[in-house]
Amino acid sequence: MTASLPMYDTAATSAANDRFWALIRAEYGEGPEELDRATDPHETWRDPGLVLSQTCGLPFRSGLYDHVTLVGTPDYGVPGCPEGYYCSVLVVRISDKRKDLRDFSESTLARNDIRSQSGWAAAEAHLSENNIGFSFAGRTIDTGSHAASLAAVARGDADIAAVDAVTWSLLVRDTQAVDDLRIIAVTRPTPGLPFISAAGRDAGKLLAACRTALSRLTDAERECLMIRDIVQIPAADYLAEPLPPQD
Template sequence: MFASLPMYDRPENRAAHDALWDGVRGALGFGPEALDRETDHVEGWGRDDLLLGQICNLPYRAQFRDNVTRIACSDYGLTDTPAGYYHSVFVVRAEDAPRGLAPATLGRFAYNDALSHSGWGGPLARVTEQGLQFHTTLHTGAHIDSMKAVVDGRADLAAIDAVTWRMLQSWEPRSAELRVIGRTGLSPGMTFITAKTIDPAPIKAALNTAIAELSPEHAQTLGVRGIVELADSAYDLPIPKAP
């Protein structure tokens, strides 16, 4: 069997993620000894032996909705955000913050991936609602690379998953050179999934137990407070056009 939690995994929280998986495995009574950090995350979502994974809502909606089983959404305790949901923040260089979002969209928008709701789908929906558009885009491959692109002047605007932004503020000193100038709408947060043929109920119970039993240090590092099972209709969002 296969387990992976790649979406927020960093060197600084690796031990905490390992502790979370140890708790899940202990509560289940079975599972791989360690999280897989070698398999590409998209490949992992499609594996028939996926015991536990975590997926962004856009690739779930666009490609995996009929091929995996949803367990629950993660709750990271984001400010002014209902449990189980998340949003992204728009960031620009500090000197550009007073100009606001509309002028920033005239520059180059850095996005991590066209199948990222936090980096592309959510921000596209927000600027479209305001009658704006991204005039030029830069594909970076990761939120941290979008942040660096804005800091370095290769881009003028990026949208960063609010959970990732919280981590970047803690562990990436150059994030201090950026300012938040807005946020996207709400959507289902990172969603725990398992393979289509696996019963999600025992895994959901094990996740609840493991999160509750994390040490205070690991709980603070991850920031995860619990899991929330959202209605299927929460994922009925349009698929955005690619950049």
């Protein structure tokens, strides 16, 4: 069996994530003692022994949904978003004087991964839905993480990055990584990063275990993780989101 909580696991949140998983495991009644932080999450998500993990909306709708059990979606209380939803912020250097996304038509986008909802699909959907008039396809660099994308923009290796609003809030709160950056646009809300388990597991039992575990965290631990609740968003809402260009 395996379990992981990879999406918002940082130096500042790792201890709270460990505590959260220990409480989930105790309530659920089985699972590994420790979270797996070594395996590529894309492998973990398809592991038939997966007890619990958190995935991204784009991998879920582009192939995972019929191989896993959808458990529930954490609500991070993102301003302007329904419960369980989030958005992306498009970020540029403070020193970059451009004010409109249309001014970035020849610019390079730093993205964490082509398989990322918040770092790629949300940005492309925003351009299309707001008739911005161009795509970043063909003008991207892949960095491996949202923090690395922001660092690439700060260094001048890229001009703009799309980062999910929860990650942005965590970095603002816990680091100085965003001090030289500013938000130029915000995407519309989309379903947040869901908890999943291997196909065939009891979603209701796991959801109940997660909610009980959340209630047993200390106020400081909940504040650290920023999780307010765990809600149920239908799989159809994830599947309804458009797929981005396969640049």
